[in-house]
Amino acid sequence: MRFHKDMLLLYAITEEYCNRQRPLIEMVKEALEGGVTILQLREKHLSDEELMTEALEIKELCHSYGVPLIINDNVELALRCSADGVHVGIEDTPVAEIRAKAGNDFIIGATAKTVEQATAAELAGADYIGVGAVFPSPTKQNAVRITNAQLREITSAVSIPAVAIGGITLGNISQIDCGTLSGIAVVSAVFGAKDITQAAKELKAKATALVHS
Ligand SMILES: Cc1ncc(COP(=O)(O)OP(=O)(O)O)c(N)n1
Numbered sequence: 001m002r003f004h005k006d007m008l009l010l011y012a013i014t015e016e017y018c019n020r021q022r023p024l025i026e027m028v029k030e031a032l033e034g035g036v037t038i039l040q041l042r043e044k045h046l047s048d049e050e051l052m053t054e055a056l057e058i059k060e061l062c063h064s065y066g067v068p069l070i071i072n073d074n075v076e077l078a079l080r081c082s083a084d085g086v087h088v089g090i091e092d093t094p095v096a097e098i099r100a101k102a103g104n105d106f107i108i109g110a111t112a113k114t115v116e117q118a119t120a121a122e123l124a125g126a127d128y129i130g131v132g133a134v135f136p137s138p139t140k141q142n143a144v145r146i147t148n149a150q151l152r153e154i155t156s157a158v159s160i161p162a163v164a165i166g167g168i169t170l171g172n173i174s175q176i177d178c179g180t181l182s183g184i185a186v187v188s189a190v191f192g193a194k195d196i197t198q199a200a201k202e203l204k205a206k207a208t209a210l211v212h213s
């Protein structure tokens, strides 16, 4: 799927602790019904084989909604299951290596917590950056926080699009003073919600207002 920055508007990320009373595919479907625009499979507890099974099933579902599937960290698996892309952190496979191997149509997202990391990601060929944590995150409690000023500095240092991540909820999204953001990335605000579809709809409306502010 060809990357466009509008895909980043409501970026939903799966996570083990948010579900598991019921199948992940069911929860992903509810999120897609609510209008998420890109989905990342981030299931760190699964073996490659289990992840492959989930990825293939979820990819079909995402594609039926025209939504790209991104795999967290695991480049080899992302390529093997023909996912649309991968998201990597600072300590994962280097972006330039992925780009050389996967070609230009593969979506590559990179985490950036500093201006240096953001400009390096852009130079190496990343399509977008994920910047955060902008609030304390229940999902990644040790995530380093960044301020609104740092967020603005980072996003304005690059010309590739950016999403903010970390502890974003319906209640605090309007406190993000973003500069130029293309969207928000969330785990618990969607997959931890009682009504996933409704939560996604409401977050999407607020994300739309944020990116146009
Ligand atoms: C969209 C998005 N932004 C940032 C991250 C964090 O990725 P990373 O630094 O690799 O940390 P883990 O996800 O591996 O804990 C992300 N996953 N997605």
Ligand SMILES: Cc1ncsc1CCOP(=O)(O)O
Pocket (backbone or CB within 6 Å): 132, 133, 136, 137, 138, 139, 140, 143, 165, 166, 167, 168, 185, 186, 187, 188, 189
């Ligand atoms: C993967 C990641 N990286 C920084 S915060 C975070 C988790 C975001 O989850 P939540 O939206 O529940 O805070």
